[in-house]
Amino acid sequence: MRRVAKLSAACIASAALALSATACGSTSSDSDSDSSASAGGGKGVKIGLAFDVGGRGDRSFNDSAARGADKAKSEFGGSIKELTAKTSDTEADREQRLTDLADAGYNPIVGVGFSYATSMQKVAAKYPKISFGIVDSVVKGDNVNSITFTEEQGSYLAGVAAALKTKKDHVGFIGGVDTPLIKKFEAGYVQGVKDTNAKVKVDVQYLTHGSDLSGFSSPDKGKEAAQGMLDKGADVIYTAAGSSGNGAIEAVHGVKGAWAIGVDSDQYNIPGLSAYKSSILTSMVKNVDVGVYDFIKSVHDGKPLTGNQVYSLAKGGVKLATSGGFINDIQPKLDAAKKKIVDGTTKVKTAP
Structure with missing residues (x-):
């Protein structure tokens, strides 16, 4: 640090x-x-x-x-x-x-x-x-x-992607700190998963709580949390935890067939994460x-x-990255989900 x-x-x-x-x-x-x-x-x-x-x-x-x-x-x-x-x-x-x-x-x-x-x-x-x-x-x-x-809107699309890509009907969400802001990510993600496939199980874990902000800068904690979810059967993990997410991505890369969903930046294109890019399904980019x-x-x-x-999502403030082409096969369904949010048909929750 x-x-x-x-x-x-x-x-x-x-x-x-x-x-x-x-x-x-x-x-x-x-x-x-x-x-x-x-x-x-x-x-x-x-x-x-x-x-x-x-x-x-x-x-x-x-x-x-x-x-x-x-x-x-x-x-x-x-x-x-x-x-x-x-x-x-x-x-x-x-x-x-x-x-x-x-x-x-x-x-x-x-x-x-x-x-x-x-x-x-x-x-x-x-x-x-x-x-x-x-x-x-x-x-x-x-x-x-x-x-x-509108982090919840972008996270909703991440949840749709996770539900469509999981082969085990089991995904995870890791938050850095349990603040109202990060709970927006959780709420949108879980809703997106459940609206797409109600049978998919979603594990949720926060790295730190309250005023302890180290959950945003502890890759070791992110890696440990992700490994625990992977061990329990999750095969898609979305992490909203700053640099702690780097550890989660590393853990996911070690499991064949598992996917990580990045956050804030298009993490597929981040040089420091290039060794793991084949496991980064997409990223919820917050511009x-x-x-x-x-x-x-x-x-x-x-x-x-x-x-x-x-x-907002409508203004391009948040979006899903397409780098790597790993969500190309589900893009029509993601586009349909986005349209429903933009036109108001889908109301995305801002709290779990």
Whole structure:
């Protein structure tokens, strides 16, 4: 797990000016990426990213947010400052992280994950001239943009795929932490399975509970949970658990005929998971990158988004990845299920 160094505002500002990271005493969780303004003559943007546990390199949720920021920086010029949460973080730690970025002049600042909700509400109120964005939570404020998704809808389609692909009528769901957000994934998945084939058994397990967020960054726990489900007969496992899902995918790959369903990013195409790609049936892609990019662009254009931007199935906010071609044979049925959700015929639950 990466350590997070608490940087002073002066240290962050120095990093933004391209001084060495060593001079600021940063760790692997604190990084800068600088470039000149875009060729079009734009001023560029100073993007502050406050990552959830796991940070850039989790091959899932945080990486998707990072892609959105990277795209914005590539188009508009400027710099990116990244700070990453620890599993031991307190509310004060999260508040300080956002405050450090604000004091150093980063604008916009994006909190990647619902855990930043309370701290963002406090910090945004203190810095009304800075635009704040938060992923996976709704925070009120004149200078706050909430980026949310209909995870349950995409997960419903993952459940349909699992029910159509299982040969044992037995599938599983692994959640990182039993939060309301992750329960949306569970609810949609289980409903999709049962609506497709009521005879299919669905095992459900959460890696951690309550305020223990290590369930999002413990591949060993993901692997152990998946192995337990496989041993009990499940042959399709969907994991919504950040980098913990990497362990689950590894476990599934070790069982012939079993399938893993990835999450957030198209995990079939993640280089770090290439050894297991033949076992990744599909991924429930949550286009966090699109939401983050849209927000940064709005700030760059001088018209910052505020309120709640909902990225739904109908708007392409969530979808099933087709990489590998493993769901090509069931695509017509998936398309039919999607149509029913989009037109309102199927109402997907947001809680188990």
